[in-house]
Amino acid sequence: MPTMQDIADRVGVHQATVSNVLNGKLRATRSDAARRAAEIRRVAVEMGYRPSAAARAVRTGRTGFVGMLRSPSPACSVLEPLLDAGIDEALHACGLCLVRDIVDDISEHQINDPPPRIVRENVVDGLLINYAFGTPPAVRDLLDRCRVPAIWINRKRDTNCVRPNDEGAAVEATRHLLAHGHRRIAFIPQPAYEEPAQWEQHYSVADRQSGYEQAMREAGLTPRIMELPPMSACDFLRVGHLVRSCVQWLGQPDRPSAVLCGFSGGGRTMLLAAAYAGLRVPEDLSVMTFDNDAGADEHIAVDRVLVRYRAMGCAAVSELCVLIDRPDVPRRPVVIPFEFHRTGSVARPKDVS
Numbered sequence: 001m002p003t004m005q006d007i008a009d010r011v012g013v014h015q016a017t018v019s020n021v022l023n024g025k026l027r028a029t030r031s032d033a034a035r036r037a038a039e040i041r042r043v044a045v046e047m048g049y050r051p052s053a054a055a056r057a058v059r060t061g062r063t064g065f066v067g068m069l070r071s072p073s074p075a076c077s078v079l080e081p082l083l084d085a086g087i088d089e090a091l092h093a094c095g096l097c098l099v100r101d102i103v104d105d106i107s108e109h110q111i112n113d114p115p116p117r118i119v120r121e122n123v124v125d126g127l128l129i130n131y132a133f134g135t136p137p138a139v140r141d142l143l144d145r146c147r148v149p150a151i152w153i154n155r156k157r158d159t160n161c162v163r164p165n166d167e168g169a170a171v172e173a174t175r176h177l178l179a180h181g182h183r184r185i186a187f188i189p190q191p192a193y194e195e196p197a198q199w200e201q202h203y204s205v206a207d208r209q210s211g212y213e214q215a216m217r218e219a220g221l222t223p224r225i226m227e228l229p230p231m232s233a234c235d236f237l238r239v240g241h242l243v244r245s246c247v248q249w250l251g252q253p254d255r256p257s258a259v260l261c262g263f264s265g266g267g268r269t270m271l272l273a274a275a276y277a278g279l280r281v282p283e284d285l286s287v288m289t290f291d292n293d294a295g296a297d298e299h300i301a302v303d304r305v306l307v308r309y310r311a312m313g314c315a316a317v318s319e320l321c322v323l324i325d326r327p328d329v330p331r332r333p334v335v336i337p338f339e340f341h342r343t344g345s346v347a348r349p350k351d352v353s
Contacts, residue, residue, distance in 0.1 A: 002047040010043050011036070022049075066091060066320060067099045067124035067148075069131065076133045078154055078309070080292075086313025087128065094321055099124055126324045128153060128316055133202045149323040151316050151331070156203035159330035160323065162316040166204040166290075169305050169338035170211025170262070173288055176303075176340075177258045178219050181348045182286060186224040186249070186256035187212040188270075190263040191242070208262040208290060224256060246273035250285070257349040261289035267302035267345075282347035301343040312336050 004022070008015040013036065021040045068087075070077035091098055129143070132154035143150055152161040177185050190205045213223040228245045249255065250273055259270050267289030271281060279285045281302075288303040315334045323331050 002044075002049045004049075007040060007044050007047060007049060010047070011040055013040070018044075063123060063125055064095065065097050065099050065124045066126055066128060066317070067101060068128045069101055071131055077130045078132050080307075080309045082309035083130075083153070083313045086310035086315075087317055088313075089310075090314040090317035094317065096125075096317075096321075124148070126150060126320045128320060129155070131155070147327075149320065149327045151320045151323060153312065153316050156207075157333065159332065160319070162312055162319060162334045162336065164204070164307050164312065165335045165337050166207040167211040167214075168335075169290070170208040170260070171215045172338075172340070173260055173290075173305050174212045174215035177260065177286060177288060177346060178215065180258075180286065180346055182258040183219075183221055184224065184254065184256045184349075185212075185216065185221070185258045185260065186226045188226045188228065188246070188259060188261045188263070188266055191228040192230045205262070212260055212262070226256070226259070242269045243272045243276065246270060247276045250274065250277040250279060256285070257351075258286035258288070258346070261287070263290060264292040265289075267291065267304065271302060282345050283350070286346040286349070288346055302345045303343055304341045306339045306341055308336050308339050 004018045005015045008018045011018070017036075018040055021037045022044060070079075087098065126149035127143070129150050129152045131152070150160060154163050155161045156163055174185060174187075187209060189209050209225065216223045226246070226249050228242060246269060261267055261270055267287055270285075270287045270289070274281050274285050274287070281287050289305070291304040292307050315336060319331050319334055323329075
């Protein structure tokens with residue numbers, strides 16, 4: 001393996017000059033210096049030189065690696081290609097590499113077991129915590145004990161987190177319906193599970209409902225929460241269970257003229273319910289929904305509030321880089337606005353001219 005000294009001997013310069021050129025520290029302002037720097041880079045490629053990450057780590061105290069922890073359960077972590085794309089894009093721009101690891105739902109009797117290697121050893125400079133839902137207490141304790149700089153993705157925390165603006169998006173979506181003349185606007189929150197919760201509810205459930213209620217009260221209107229009955233994990237996968245409940249709501253004399261769905265897949269549910277109830281969208285019923293998956297139902301024309309996963313991934317890496325440089329200075333939360341896709345499922349109600 002060729003060394004910097006080998007390159008210096010070939011070009012006829014000092015080893016420090018080669019180091020400055022290859023590490024990007026030398027700014028060649030004169031033409032002769034620029035030609036020498038180009039020659040050093042050419043010879044380095046020709047000789048097959050590769051910088052030693054181990055030597056750099058010893059010299060700088062940095063590994064150049066960032067770790068990501070996530071749950072083995074897809075329900076607890078954000079498994080979204082656009083999030084990964086944003087993270088990879090930002091890491092490449094910073095010259096960093098990513099190491100992924102899965103942290104199982106560690107039980108209390110496992111708390112003293114050795115933590116993952118990327119946490120217990122100096123393998124990474126910082127961590128991205130992709131544990132958006134149901135973080136076991138043992139995992140949080142593990143991170144606190146190891147004191148590795150960490151940014152949480154899609155978590156509502158006082159510090160060191162990047163998340164979507166769920167409450168603000170709900171306010172804006174409700175105002176969009178109000179601007180079309182709707183007054184009987186209903187909100188459908190994320191259905192609850194029948195089984196006792198093993199972890200905390202994700203913050204977005206309450207924030208989206210809160211944003212809707214805020215916009216309705218600002219307009220002098222009473223919020224209408226279309227609560228669906230609790231269901232088992234199996235029922236959650238059966239759309240018919242949700243559709244039947246929504247059809248009952250739409251059959252009432254004072255049915256809503258517009259519905260804002262607070263969970264991914266709610267738009268599809270409401271379109272089916274409207275069809276069973278004999279209602280046309282948007283002529284008889286306007287529908288707008290939150291959607292965490294931009295491509296899941298893209299063939300269905302429904303106005304959506306989409307999570308900007310790419311922007312969230314880029315912001316998470318940017319925040320982590322700052323935190324690595326100043327680990328004793330907590331970062332303020334970064335709140336990412338949603339993206340609105342309007343496809344024509346919202347119109348003025350019939351009783352408004």
